Amino acid sequence: MPAIELLVRMLSRRDVLSEAERQRIHALPFREKLFAKGESIVVSHTEPQESCLLLSGIAGREIILEDGGRQITALQVAGDFVDLHGLVLKRMDHGVLALTDCQVANVAHGELIKLGEDMPHLMRLFWLSTLIDGAIQRNWTASMGRRNALSQLAHLLCELYLRLEVVGLAKDGQMRLHLSQLVLADVLGLSAVHVNRTLQSLRRQGLVEWLGSDVTIRDFDKLAELSDFDQTYLNLIRLPR
Amino acid sequence: MPAIELLVRMLSRRDVLSEAERQRIHALPFREKLFAKGESIVVSHTEPQESCLLLSGIAGREIILEDGGRQITALQVAGDFVDLHGLVLKRMDHGVLALTDCQVANVAHGELIKLGEDMPHLMRLFWLSTLIDGAIQRNWTASMGRRNALSQLAHLLCELYLRLEVVGLAKDGQMRLHLSQLVLADVLGLSAVHVNRTLQSLRRQGLVEWLGSDVTIRDFDKLAELSDFDQTYLNLIRLPR
DNA sequence: CGTCAGATTGATATTCATCAAGATCGGTGG
DNA sequence: CCACCGATCTTGATGAATATCAATCTGACG
Numbered sequence: 001m002p003a004i005e006l007l008v009r010m011l012s013r014r015d016v017l018s019e020a021e022r023q024r025i026h027a028l029p030f031r032e033k034l035f036a037k038g039e040s041i042v043v044s045h046t047e048p049q050e051s052c053l054l055l056s057g058i059a060g061r062e063i064i065l066e067d068g069g070r071q072i073t074a075l076q077v078a079g080d081f082v083d084l085h086g087l088v089l090k091r092m093d094h095g096v097l098a099l100t101d102c103q104v105a106n107v108a109h110g111e112l113i114k115l116g117e118d119m120p121h122l123m124r125l126f127w128l129s130t131l132i133d134g135a136i137q138r139n140w141t142a143s144m145g146r147r148n149a150l151s152q153l154a155h156l157l158c159e160l161y162l163r164l165e166v167v168g169l170a171k172d173g174q175m176r177l178h179l180s181q182l183v184l185a186d187v188l189g190l191s192a193v194h195v196n197r198t199l200q201s202l203r204r205q206g207l208v209e210w211l212g213s214d215v216t217i218r219d220f221d222k223l224a225e226l227s228d229f230d231q232t233y234l235n236l237i238r239l240p241r
Numbered sequence: 242m243p244a245i246e247l248l249v250r251m252l253s254r255r256d257v258l259s260e261a262e263r264q265r266i267h268a269l270p271f272r273e274k275l276f277a278k279g280e281s282i283v284v285s286h287t288e289p290q291e292s293c294l295l296l297s298g299i300a301g302r303e304i305i306l307e308d309g310g311r312q313i314t315a316l317q318v319a320g321d322f323v324d325l326h327g328l329v330l331k332r333m334d335h336g337v338l339a340l341t342d343c344q345v346a347n348v349a350h351g352e353l354i355k356l357g358e359d360m361p362h363l364m365r366l367f368w369l370s371t372l373i374d375g376a377i378q379r380n381w382t383a384s385m386g387r388r389n390a391l392s393q394l395a396h397l398l399c400e401l402y403l404r405l406e407v408v409g410l411a412k413d414g415q416m417r418l419h420l421s422q423l424v425l426a427d428v429l430g431l432s433a434v435h436v437n438r439t440l441q442s443l444r445r446q447g448l449v450e451w452l453g454s455d456v457t458i459r460d461f462d463k464l465a466e467l468s469d470f471d472q473t474y475l476n477l478i479r480l481p482r
Numbered sequence: 483c484g485t486c487a488g489a490t491t492g493a494t495a496t497t498c499a500t501c502a503a504g505a506t507c508g509g510t511g512g
Numbered sequence: 513c514c515a516c517c518g519a520t521c522t523t524g525a526t527g528a529a530t531a532t533c534a535a536t537c538t539g540a541c542g
Contacts, residue, residue: 045473063383066469071383085376088369088482093376093474116365120358127368128329134375135326135334137382142304142312144385145430148529180488189386191531196490212539228307232286233334241329389497421520432499437522453507 003055003105004028006167010079011125013166014132015241021122024115030105035098041082044095048086050106054078057102058179060187063094072187074137075099075160079167081129087112100178124241135233144189147227149198152188154227157208161217162234173220178213244296244346245269247408251320252366254407255373256482262363265356271346276339282323285336289327291347295319298343299420301428304335313428315378316340316401320408322370328353341419365482376474385430388468390439393429395468398449402458403475414461419454 008025011017017025032055035041041059042048059082060072073094076082082096087109116123136159143152160177164170181199185192202208207223209216217223249266252258258266273296276282282300283289295317302315314335317323323337328350357364377400384393401418405411422440426433443449448464450457458464 061379063379065383065387069387071386073379073382085372088365089372089376089476090480090482091473091476091478093471093476094379113361113365117361120354120361120364123361123364123368124329124354124357127364127371130368130372130375131326131330134371134378135330137375137378138302138304138314138335141314141378141382141385141430142306144382145312145427146306146310182488186386189382192488193490193532194530197530200490230334232332235330235332235334237332239331241331423520433520434500434522435498438498441522 002026003032004030004053006055006079007053007081009167010081010129013238014128014235015125015238017125021119024119024122028107028111028115030107033104033106035102035104037098037100037102039098040095041098041102041104042086042092042096044092047091048083048109050108051081051083051087051112052104052106054080054082055103055105057098057100058177059102060097060099060183061094062097062186070186071189072097072099072183073140074133075187077160077163077167078169080133081126084112084126084130099183121241128235128241132233132235135235139233143227149188149190149194150201151227152190153184153195153198154202154207154223155229156188157202157215157217158220158224158227158229158231159234161220162231162236166236173217175215175217176213177210177215243267244273245271245294247296247320248294248322250408251322251370254479255369255476256366256479259362262360265360265363269348269352269356271348274345274347276343276345278339278341278343280339281336282339282343282345283327283333283337285333288332289324289350291349292322292324292328292353293345293347295321295323296344296346298339298341299418300343301338301340301424302335303338303427311427312430313338313340313424314381315374316428318401318404318408319410321374322367325353325367325371340424362482369476369482373474373476376476380474384468390429390431390435391442392468393431394425394436394439395443395448395464396470397429398443398456398458399461399465399468399470399472400475402461403472403477407477414458416456416458417454418451418456 004026008022041052054076056078059076061074063071063073086092143155161170161175164175169175181195182192185195188195199210207219209218245267249263282293297319300317300323301313304312304314327333384396402411402416405416410416422436423433426436429436440451448460450459
């Protein structure tokens with residue numbers, strides 16, 4: 001599968017692509033690049049000239065506070081067009097970090113702008129991709145503000161499961177999440193210790209198994225109920241946009 | 242000032258608009274509408290056919306949880322293009338509520354799409370507007386996750402001050418925020434009681450005065466320092482986008 | 483075999499929520 | 513003009529959720 005096909009797949013999940021659009025996307029020139037776990041994919045406060053499509057691995061947007069505290073504000077998985085933001089925002093207000101080894105395809109901003117001007121519908125779909133990020137973000141905000149640690153973690157697992165399923169990386173309740181509890185803590189805004197105890201609670205209730213990086217959702221429905229999960233926000237519907 | 246001029250002003254703060262673009266925006270047909278405090282501007286899970294530009298007042302995006310808890314995930318002020326989301330996302334995953342009396346200008350989606358197709362640069366600026374919303378959201382996430390109530394509130398006040406200043410609604414440290422502490426609590430993900438005590442602390446430190454709906458920032462720099470505020474994310478820079 | 487990152491555990495400290503009771507304030511009807 | 517009303521703000525007391533600190537344990541890997 002050519003790298004860029006993942007993008008077609010992600011967009012096709014949300015709208016119908018014409019043959020011409022498909023071809024233009026496949027014609028996009030890109031540079032493949034590898035990042036080891038812990039490396040910065042995009043550095044905060046810089047002005048990137050390319051946008052990167054995540055081909056494999058998990059990346060996180062991070063905001064580092066003055067006191068050294070870190071908040072991961074988003075998780076990106078394969079198929080996500082990480083950093084379309086830079087295309088329009090220019091100067092990054094946050095960094096993107098490889099949370100596992102990551103493979104990305106870099107596409108020059110100029111190419112994307114040209115593509116968008118030629119095919120407004122595709123530009124709207126790129127826009128859509130960032131809006132879905134926004135919708136996810138809103139739901140994280142709701143989780144952090146109004147859910148307890150248990151529901152918050154459960155909600156995150158439901159979300160990640162569905163997102164990975166879309167790109168074929170989750171099935172039958174199973175997925176790989178190579179994330180340490182410390183990273184999870186920075187995602188949820190909790191302490192690592194509390195994440196540990198919260199996870200144990202999910203395990204004790206028989207809802208989740210988490211061995212190394214292999215996660216098994218034992219009972220998605222119960223998990224969804226526990227966390228008041230409503231998947232509307234993931235926009236997993238094919239609509240004319 | 243014609244209602245739609247606010248939009249021109251908001252965009253001009255981020256990029257240069259050509260005369261042609263200006264004219265096309267002014268030619269946009271719109272319907273003005275009033276919402277009383279407490280009314281829904283956009284109802285969750287519906288599919289709006291128009292996008293609304295907020296002309297005056299304050300609106301909030303809200304997510305209601307099963308247990309009745311509410312999280313306000315964003316505040317919108319005059320000049321904000323509330324609900325451009327609906328244009329591309331179609332089905333709303335959240336509602337927009339008038340937190341004060343609000344005056345809005347509704348523009349049909351069809352008109353916006355046409356405008357965007359004719360003028361790709363304008364479409365990018367609409368996109369930009371939603372990306373700035375996203376950047377703000379990210380920073381709220383960081384605040385909720387990693388800042389204590391005091392810093393979080395201080396951070397919010399710095400942000401609102403700058404955003405209102407852009408549209409001429411804040412000056413010399415003063416702004417009007419007709420928001421109850423209960424609303425503030427739902428914004429910050431705290432209890433109303435705790436918001437009250439946190440506010441008192443800001444007052445005691447001589448950083449903020451809050452009388453009725455008149456807010457005075459006594460010392461913006463200290464407030465910014467206290468909350469580790471970095472305005473990069475508001476994108477208050479005129480750049481070719 | 484030693485090392486190191488990550489997971490786990492227990493004890494204690496903080497922050498924040500909850501509950502319940504006044505105090506205040508702006509607006510409204512008589 | 514005044515009395516009253518509901519909404520909002522304020523305060524105190526108590527409890528729950530989560531953070532912090534400090535060990536210990538585990539498993540992968542050179």
